[in-house]
Amino acid sequence: MAISRGPQAFPRNEYLRRLSLVKSEMADRDISVLVVSDQHNITYLTGYTARSAYVPQALVVAADEEEPVFILRRMDAPAALHQCFMSRDKIIGYPEELIAHPSKDGYDAVVDYLQAAGLEKHGIGIEQYNLSTLTVDKLKRRLASTRFVDCTKMVTWVRLVKSDFEIEVMREAAAISDAAIARAAEVLRPGVREADACAEIASTLIRGVNGKPGTRLEEIVMCTSPRTGTCHIPWSEDILREGSQVNIEVAGSRHGYCAALMRTYSIGTPSDRLRRVHDIQLEGLEAALQAVQPGATCSDVANAFYRTIEGKGLKKESRCGYAQGIGWTEPTASLRDGDLTALKPNMTFHLMLGNWIDEDFGYVISETFRVTPSGVEVLTRAPRQIYVIS
């Protein structure tokens, strides 16, 4: 029997709006076909969130077709039928024999489709950033007369400004992040194994809040003394102790959209150094948020932070954050010195102020925010404090 279409996170018109923005970019680049390989861009344009990107799959957007065509492994076609907004005939499953085949793969099916649909005569955009050189070689060999245009990050840049629908989903994700940070404050205790505390945080990220569960579990970062100078390590097998500091980064997830959040915990009284760093960083955080308004640049926001903390004798070597949405980090606009991307309403960022000061000492705080017509809305709402466990 045919699989039913599942509940849709967004109305059809929302996907058509996104596609029309992409088609406009395609026209600017004089291409009438776009092959989208980036899994997050595919989610954006279709609603597909199943985890099948470890094998080749591609979405073909044709300028003169309303709906795109999704070519993926046959095994995963039912998931696409269930999740995507398109009609059934726009989902094409390629044969299982292409999996782990010695010389062919799913991109051979993509080429077959482009040829059968007569699309290979047009200029075709591809996302070279997401394609291995072996795949690009295959495309150029099998479609020798096609004019290929590199459209790396073209769709990703379209994703930068969210719709109100997307903002609402990110608010839901942010509420889940808040709940996970609050749960951490309940379970981080001396004598508790890091893994056991993390199990509770993970559980909260999945259960969600307000009747809205997390729809995926993103990486949980938990860097505990003596590892607070690291930033991307998960929990360890250690037992938490009086005097331990714990840096946590989580991201609630709804329909692929993330809203990340970092907070620092101290089991027992924080050291003077930690207190001082927190006070300075908090001032920097507030200065950065005050700098957010349409027309200001990413660089302005970052420099408001840098200027504030440097005035107090603290430095942060890394950037202050990045555009955020589907799949956590969007690799486009960056809250860094020199990024002159102008802020627009409904852009969303993770203002990521983790500061790894020494090899063995770091401090984290962050917020997820959106740009509003007049300033900023901070989507995450956890108290901006060192969480002291006493």
Add this chain to the structure above:
Amino acid sequence: MAISRGPQAFPRNEYLRRLSLVKSEMADRDISVLVVSDQHNITYLTGYTARSAYVPQALVVAADEEEPVFILRRMDAPAALHQCFMSRDKIIGYPEELIAHPSKDGYDAVVDYLQAAGLEKHGIGIEQYNLSTLTVDKLKRRLASTRFVDCTKMVTWVRLVKSDFEIEVMREAAAISDAAIARAAEVLRPGVREADACAEIASTLIRGVNGKPGTRLEEIVMCTSPRTGTCHIPWSEDILREGSQVNIEVAGSRHGYCAALMRTYSIGTPSDRLRRVHDIQLEGLEAALQAVQPGATCSDVANAFYRTIEGKGLKKESRCGYAQGIGWTEPTASLRDGDLTALKPNMTFHLMLGNWIDEDFGYVISETFRVTPSGVEVLTRAPRQIYVIS
């Protein structure tokens, strides 16, 4: 202060053994330098498991140096110092300004290192499968006189045969998978939201068993009626009901090593169809395991399964599994018709017998096994049953 070296999952000699196998492959290919980009290959050769592969990083293995050099984002260098077996001077952090830079990235730091170390005069192996065409273009442009050799999956193939140390870690991972499957049988109940059941499964995967927690949470697949015909969807927001079927795939993880496991649950009495499919698949599973012995091929194992179920009127379109270890699927040997890879002791596979028969009906069962000198050891031990929730 300097960060301390953390507890090591494997002794130094184990890493040197792995490196000597890789260096032998390098000699066969007439290269004296290898640039490893695949994050799982980096884990294999160093012990590094932090989640920083979303920005460029590379391990440089030189034939005449005992220890490799790891070049990664400065922010992540402390994690490498903490986790890797190498001495401090083998960890090189590249400047934060290369992150989200408009024209440069971490591979510029890799090129700088190769030049400074005088290694660009040698033949250099690269993993083209893992590199975007933009990166390969950069390497060839900046190192115009270097002879590059594609070593796609060369290290991955070395990973295929595990050491006894690795097998022990996979046994620990398998025990965690067993515990998660057992926990699912306790929490899948009519009236329970899928997400809430999944939160408990996730929690078990992190808490682990026998004092050994999971060290990372891998994707959890939970495909419930009417989605049992899909294979890579996570939990939904639905409430479980009498008559629901639930297909679960989990993988306990220890130090990066996974041991995957699938089981099917029925809330209430299973349908006759489900019972019949289970009985046939179980017979096929046993036939496949009986075919496992050194010298048999991957194809032999797959065909033992196919032959058995086809004799009973059932078909399975997809392959019967894949090599397994660091990062779940190892993209090398595949339990498929025509894969003539000969089994050797201490190869490990996920015998993945998920069978998605119709768009709206599938059944799953699997085991993680290792090849022994005389046959097979099944590492996962959950009962081979439909878990009936009554």
